[in-house]
Amino acid sequence: MITEIPPRGDFVHPAVFYASDEEYLDLLVPFVKDGVALGHPVAAAVPGDRLRLLRDALGDVTDEVLLLDMEVEGRNPGRIIPAVLRRFADRHSGKHVRIIGEPIWAGRSEVEYPACAQHEALINLAFAGRDVTIACPYDVTALDEHVLTDALATHPLVWETGRHYDSDHYAPDAVVSRYNLSLDTAATAATLEVATTADLRGARRFATDQGQHLGLSADRAADLALITTELVVNSLRHGGGACVVSVWQDGAHLVCTVRDAGYLADPLAGRRPAPPTQEGGRGLLMINQLADLVRVHTTPLGTTTHAFLRIDA
Structure with a gap:
């Protein structure tokens, strides 16, 4: 005992x-x-x-x-x-x-x-x-x-x-x-600036195209589109109104990085289950569910979220 x-x-x-x-x-x-x-x-x-x-x-x-x-x-x-x-x-x-x-x-x-x-x-x-x-x-x-x-x-x-x-x-x-650590984005990363919700469709298409180019399967490219959508929407709502999306390869992983000017004050964001009656607030939860790894670096000067997806999964 x-x-x-x-x-x-x-x-x-x-x-x-x-x-x-x-x-x-x-x-x-x-x-x-x-x-x-x-x-x-x-x-x-x-x-x-x-x-x-x-x-x-x-x-x-x-x-x-x-x-x-x-x-x-x-x-x-x-x-x-x-x-x-x-x-x-x-x-x-x-x-x-x-x-x-x-x-x-x-x-x-x-x-x-x-x-x-x-x-x-x-x-x-x-x-x-x-x-x-x-x-x-x-x-x-x-x-x-x-x-x-x-x-x-x-x-x-x-x-x-x-x-x-x-x-x-x-x-x-x-x-x-x-362990609130930054990660360097590869110099070869493809990037896209997103300023308004009108750019959301373009951001999804950008991420999907990059994912397919780097070898993601069709199913995982669809997951990448969802991840990108939720990260961009979150940035537009809470991250200062604009963001930069980058997609790049790190070994066996594709990395989708979204950088904005917001500060993520709640350390349990994306880890706290949403009650069934709650409207919205599930974006970060879904990102954690879909990605093989999520790394977040946040300071009062801005937040960068990296979502990793295995290319060969």
Whole structure:
């Protein structure tokens, strides 16, 4: 038994440090089985190899746990809170919910990692006061030291084999700020200035043409058109009334970048599910759902949003 049952309304968010498959299972299988025994809804969203390991170890309770491949569901860290964590927790309001979420693994790229770190920090804001435990495993043998240091800043608790303790370095706001990083747009990027809604159709056509030129499939080119539309509309409404759209290739990804003069003050924008009765306000949510990665850099001088789509997907 790793942790006591949290009191009602007490959000629990530990970093789970493990150094082997055995430690992984010793830390997480009791967490899952205790939850099932207590009638807590339980989900696990972890990378594919960890998913197979966990499934095999859960035995007769496997069918009572929602198991998700984080490499699929959470490829874009910006979709994890609304489409994985909140979706499961909101479905079981009124009960304490247990979730294992492993969004950071050794295969994550340097471009993805800042979005991952911000995601881990923002979980605390998104679930403050909720009756939920979200345990986040970290492989201490495979991840860089700075990743583990960041984990201590984004999680108020740490679980290790045989003990759990408070983190002395908990500072999630500092992590959100530290990874609010700019990305250079390629010098070869095609660009288009958009000044009014009358230019919206041209912006969609521009993005689609560039996407097809760079090798996007027809379906993903259609997704790119939707992403571009929502980013441009958001900029025209909230970003100073004009924007610049750029499309370029970064390795295996097409990147659609929209730059405007606005400031994105809400760090959970695009990560907070919209109530069914709400009109509008779903554009950034949809962008996070469609893109393989979203990186945002925002300051009082302007905001730049980069949406990545794998060209070979």
